[in-house]
Amino acid sequence: MFNAVTRYFSEFRILKSASKDFWLTNAIQFFDGLAYFSMITVLALYLTTNCGFNDMDSGVWVGIYTLYITAFMFAVGSICDVIGIKKSFYIGIGLLAVARLGMGLSPEWLRGANLQLTAKGFIIIMALGTAFMSPVTMTSLRRFTSATTRATGFNVYYLLMNVGAILANALVVDGFRNGFPAIAKRLGALHLPQGALDFIGNGFGEVKGNLAIFDFGFVMAIGALICVILLRETNYAEPSERLEEAHDAKRPLSIFMEVWKEKAFQKLLLFLALTIGVRLVFTHQFLVMPKYYTRVLYSDFELGLANSINPCIIVIGLIVLIPVINRFTTVRLIIIGMAVSAASLVIMAVPLHWILTIPFIHNVTQAYLFIILSQILVFAFGELIFMPRFTEYIASVSPPDKVSSYMALSALPTFISKPINGFVSGILISRYCYDGIRPKIETGNISYNQSPEFMWMIYLILAVMSPIAVIALKNFLTQQKPEAVAATIEEGSAS
Amino acid sequence: MNKALWILIDAVILFAVSTFFVLVANLAFSGLKGKTPKDDPIVTAITQGNMKELEAAAMEGGKVAALLDAQGRTALMRAAYVNLSGDTLLAAADEKRAAMIPLLLEHAAPLDQQDHDGWSALMWASWSGLPKVVEQLLAKGALHTLSDAQGHTALMLAARRGNTRIVQRLIDCGADPASTTRTGTTARNLAQTGLLEYPDKQASYQEILRLLAEK
Known part of the structure; x- marks a missing residue:
């Protein structure tokens, strides 16, 4: 087992030569993964508890969310080929930021049918934003890795995606909804402010916790946006691919x-x-x-x-x-x-x-x-x-x-x-x-x-x-x- | 530009096809869907512990009295139910829910109505471990003699769950520790079962067994 672990990670040494843009793409994916995996865990609960959907409707709308992601994904690959990586990232992250913030805040201001209609609108916007992320990230990773580093580059991407899923669930979801009572007890000896200890010990509870997870998603979108600003779109690891991609754009x-x-x-x-x-x-x-x-x-x-x-x-x-x-x-x-x-x-x-x-x-x-x-x-x-x-x-x-x-x-x-x-x-x-x-x-x-x-x-x-x-x-x-x-x-x- | 236009057209087609699938699925399932009642804003306000919203929703004439979900539960029953493991959270929920009981009763929520399995609001609160809600319901005259389809009374449910304060309050109100379920089980038997199943609540169950033995 030790050998398998060493072998797996020794492959990553090859990425020393990878560009800053490759790591920025991974950072974007990591931020988005934290937001996505924490959001998807609570989405059905959020629709029921925070927006008043019954079980039937919340199931339907989570289904619709995944359906539209699949539908939009067919189109996004071609859109990305036409408008480029950075603009695609801006559109995707922008849509996600709006939708997540909207879903985090609207239950504070709206009620009943108005809230439910707004939530449905944001779900469709969020589906469009989510559909952008995966194909653009794939194109970006491919562009910023050479033929020799590509396989390892995708391994890193897959590893970080799963690490993001672990952290999103174990820390973000439980942290905001329930807190960590055992940790709060230990921190009690450090004389931290009571408010901080209460939050660590109990989180925000189910209702506010769900909203905080969407707000957290908005903050992650901002983090991802900063990484996109720093990205150099034309920094091809394999210059020969520059020409190939220019002719690639197809009708979805x-x-x-x-x-x-x-x-x-x-x-x-x-x-x-x-x-x-x-x-x-x-x-x-x-x-x-x-x-x-x-x-x-x-x-x-x-x-x-x-x-x-x-x-x-x-x-x-x-x-x-x-x-x-x-x-x-x-x-x-x-x-x-x-x-x-x-x-x-x-x-x-x-x-x-x-x-x-x-x-x-x-x-x-x-x-x-x-x-x-x-x-x-x-x-x-x-x-x-x-x-x-x-x-x-x-x-x-x-x-x-x-x-x-x-x-x-x-x-x-x-x-x-x-x-x-x-x-x-x-x-x-x-x-x-x-x-x-x-x-x-x-x-x-x-x-x-x-x-x-x-x-x-x-x-x-x-x-x-x-x-x-x-x-x-x-x-x-x-x-x-x-x-x-x-x-x-x-x-x-x-x- | 031409290429971008085609992409846009295809994106619209994909959106339309997806929406078509949703509408077809909605139509196909409409028969089954129609049997599931919509969650009322009253239930949402109760779940969120939002007193202000509950007041606003309750003001809409007759809604509280008429509310009945697919399991035959009233607004009062929904307010009397939580399923929490932490004592701090449970105490906070008890406080919030207890404040809702008088409001719901003022708006004609039926006090002793039973759901499809025969549970009343008092029984839901006794199982949930909400002593303040139990207090409110008993103060308004809720019947502690009602039993569910299996023959469980509120006292039995509280004893089964190890809710000491509620057992004490129900005994004080005259609940009968000797009454039995359809299989002949008493509240004492249920507390003994609880003691075996949940050793971490040993102190509560032993106190309940003492209270029941005193009667």
Whole structure:
């Protein structure tokens, strides 16, 4: 394990030669990641608690937010090619700053239908801003890294993104909502002002804490904006790419028009559609889990800490496990990874009294903590196996000259499923995981078919369909020429 | 310029297609959606602990009296429920919620109405551990004899959760420690179960067992 860690980090030495602009891009991404991951954890709770959306509507609007991000992302790559990196960053960060500040402040001034309408408007603005960040960051990283430093540069980006997710959840979400009582106790001896100790010990509480997370997002946007000002857009690490990029700008829909009649693309779409069930589990993390955690446990549950476990495992897994996992074939790993991810829901779907028979579990709180922790661990392991190979599969089935088009369009099936999942999650939460269900569970007023476990059974059935369908159609999906696969994997990993 | 125009047109098409999907999904789910009542501003004000907003919302004639959510809970029940683990937070919530009870009752919130599982506002407050809310409800004449579908009374729920002050107050009001659930369980049995399940609240449960034994 020590060797794996040393090997992973020794690669980063190559980045000594990377330009200041490469590090500024990473700083922008880090600031934005802190804001995004803390915001997405509380978005569904914010819409319900701060804006008065019911469970149904909050689910729908979180779904709509992710849908518009996917839709806008198709267009942003081309916009960035036309107007350039800095202007794209300015637009994206500007939109995010306005939306986050608006969402942080509007519940202080507006009420009822006016507040809800305003929140919906800001969600659409925020989706547009969020859609800008990822493609522009990718273009920027590519521009500021040379052919020799590119792979390592993207590794740093991925590592920082996950570190941002860990800090956003463990420090920002829990810090603003609940504080850190244990730390406040220790700091008590230092004679700090009472106000500071109160904040460290209790945070702002759920209602003000949610708003503070959006305000924090605004501050992060300002930090990112300062980095953009310092960015030198024309500082290409590979001067030869300057000319290539100038001719790259395309109509956003042209890539779809180019490939939609191709057999390979249709086959890819089928594969992606088959995997929707299990990929929806990823969206549960922000659509369902925050409400599930705070309702079956308690409202002041440290949901940030729970949500930081997944990126922690991903970071460790990337360093230690990937070299081992990579010995297996892509399709086999996708199937295993999907099966493991789907299996993570099994423990959530079994009747609670089964969990209560486990010797070291004595009460409902411990039972739910066990369920939640087990799901997070198993799911993270599945994700670790599944996600990197998923991207590789898309690259491998694409014709060599159209890898990026296929990559961009791989979001199509989730584009359709996102609003549907928003509605479904809203309906299921309002029926099986409503605010106030915990006392009813503890006093035996809830039967299995009225319980949160039943909700997970529905999701489990949807998720299990994916690996089964892929196994059933494995031969059809993997028919391709070996030389084309080799060429496309090479190109896919380079891009 | 021409290229930028095409990009803009495509962006508008993508926005329109996304919106179309949302509208189709909305239409497809409208049957199920219609059965989920909208959250009322009264509930939002209660959740946020915002007394000023609650006053404003309650002024809209008849809303407090008519409010009923999908589980059959009234505004009073929503005010009587919190699910917090920290004692400091619980005490603060108790203070805020207790101030809301007289206002809701003034606006004709039904005092002893029971939700779909048979819980009254007093039962919600007894489970939640809100002694000041319990005090307010009892002062207005809330019935402590009501029981839910399983036969739990407010006293049993408070004993199950280890809420000592509430158990004491309910006993003082004449709640019967000998009454049983449908399976024959008493408040004492429930406190004993609580003691086994939550050893960290040992002191509270032992005090409850002492109070119940005295009666």
